Amino acid sequence: MTLRAKNIGFALTGSHCTYEEIWPQVQRLRDAGAEIYPIASQAVAATNTRFGVGADIIAHFAELAGRPVITTIVEAEPLGPRAVLDVLVIAPCTGNTCAKLANAITDSAVLMAAKAQLRNGRPLVLAISTNDALGLNAKNLGVLLNTPRVFFVPFGQDNPLKKPRSLVADMDLIAATVEYALQGKQIQPVLIERQLREVK
Numbered sequence: 001m002t003l004r005a006k007n008i009g010f011a012l013t014g015s016h017c018t019y020e021e022i023w024p025q026v027q028r029l030r031d032a033g034a035e036i037y038p039i040a041s042q043a044v045a046a047t048n049t050r051f052g053v054g055a056d057i058i059a060h061f062a063e064l065a066g067r068p069v070i071t072t073i074v075e076a077e078p079l080g081p082r083a084v085l086d087v088l089v090i091a092p093c094t095g096n097t098c099a100k101l102a103n104a105i106t107d108s109a110v111l112m113a114a115k116a117q118l119r120n121g122r123p124l125v126l127a128i129s130t131n132d133a134l135g136l137n138a139k140n141l142g143v144l145l146n147t148p149r150v151f152f153v154p155f156g157q158d159n160p161l162k163k164p165r166s167l168v169a170d171m172d173l174i175a176a177t178v179e180y181a182l183q184g185k186q187i188q189p190v191l192i193e194r195q196l197r198e199v200k
Contacts, residue, residue: 001179004033008178009085009117011110012061014043015092015129016051021171022091026064028175037085038065041097041108045071076109080116087178088117088124091153091171095130095137102140102147118149123181127153127174133167141167145190151181156194163199170194 008029012022030036038061047054062069070076079085090097090110097110106115117124126144133141134157144150153169154177170192180187 001182002033003029003175003179006034006086006182007037007084008034009037009039009079009088009113010065011039011041011088011090011113012044012057013041013090013092013094013097013110014047015094016044016047016049018092018129018168018171019051019057023060023064025091025171025174026061029178030064030066032175036065036067037079038062038067038069039076039109039113040069040071041110042071043094043108045069070109070113072109073106073112076112076116079113080119083120083122085113085117085122087122087182088113089127089174089178090114090125091127091169091174092129093126093169095128095132095140098126098128098130098133098137098144099140102143121149123149123151123184125151125153125174125177125181127169127171127177128155129168131163131166133165135165151177151186152190153177154187154190154192156192158194158197159199168194168197
């Protein structure tokens with residue numbers, strides 16, 4: 001399936017150590033001919049960490065996507081009634097975002113966009129990156145795995161010895177997962193063996 005002329009929402013949440021894995025995927029989708037609608041949570045836009053300055057991250061994201069980044073609930077709300085997006089990707093999708101999504105909490109631009117996408121019966125793709133996916137967040141992961149029109153980028157334990165409850169998606173599989181999701185299918189296998197990542 002081609003991604004040419006597809007409107008793809010691409011939403012960042014606060015797994016700051018993962019952004020370097022994300023940028024090539026945004027470029028890959030654009031190179032495939034997709035229109036990218038960038039969205040970011042306040043945790044991305046307003047937080048400065050050892051992985052980068054929030055304002056710089058937003059500026060780089062906008063440059064890659066080719067349009068301004070949506071960072072507020074007010075900016076994200078029209079995505080619903082206008083049915084703008086063919087598919088929405090949340091990558092990285094933190095445990096915090098998973099928990100709120102599974103419990104119908106809408107308190108960020110990313111969650112508003114996700115709510116809008118599900119309201120319109122269109123696919124939502126999650127690329128998780130969370131240290132507690134096999135801990136307190138496991139129940140929320142279970143809810144989302146069983147939610148219609150929610151699809152997962154294949155994921156696995158990124159460092160079982162040092163972070164035994166952590167799961168991270170293989171970001172290189174985002175484009176393929178999107179192609180399947182647009183057909184209403186979950187790419188398989190969902191559970192994969194990941195390359196060991198160093199604790200950052």
